[in-house]
Amino acid sequence: MQFTESQAIYLQIVKIIEEKILRKEWAEEERIPSVRDLAVAMEVNPNTVVRTYEILQQKEVIYNKRGIGYFVSEKAYSIVKDEWKKNFKEQNLPEFFKNISLLDFSMDEISLLYKQYNKQ
Numbered sequence: 001m002q003f004t005e006s007q008a009i010y011l012q013i014v015k016i017i018e019e020k021i022l023r024k025e026w027a028e029e030e031r032i033p034s035v036r037d038l039a040v041a042m043e044v045n046p047n048t049v050v051r052t053y054e055i056l057q058q059k060e061v062i063y064n065k066r067g068i069g070y071f072v073s074e075k076a077y078s079i080v081k082d083e084w085k086k087n088f089k090e091q092n093l094p095e096f097f098k099n100i101s102l103l104d105f106s107m108d109e110i111s112l113l114y115k116q117y118n119k120q
Helices: 009-022 035-042 046-058 076-091 093-102 107-119
Strands: 062-065 069-072
Touching: 009 035, 009 046, 009 076, 035 046, 046 062, 076 093
Parallel strands: none
Antiparallel strands: 062 069
16 A cells, blocks of 8 residues: 555544445444554554554544454545535635636536546
8 A cells, every 4th residue: 555644544444434335335333444454455553453443434434343343334425525515615615716716617517527527
């Protein structure tokens, strides 16, 4: 895996897992990779994955069945989606709206571009 230096690796892994949940690659109530398996797959120290899983447990996105493993919670999709929407509205939309205003994009142009993007 290639990680950026601008953010802690465990937080980047949190985002990767959350994206898998949003894409429904990891379904609710599905067992997820063990700490060791994910550490190998991500090429990181197992302690990094432990920290990742702790964050996701605090957010109630995953839970641990002792002796069995970690699972995606039944409300994981809505928790992650709500958090990502909130962050997008606060962090990305203001800049987006500023740019479409400065560049004089019409809503029709934005709509067309969005439809083209979704076809990809």
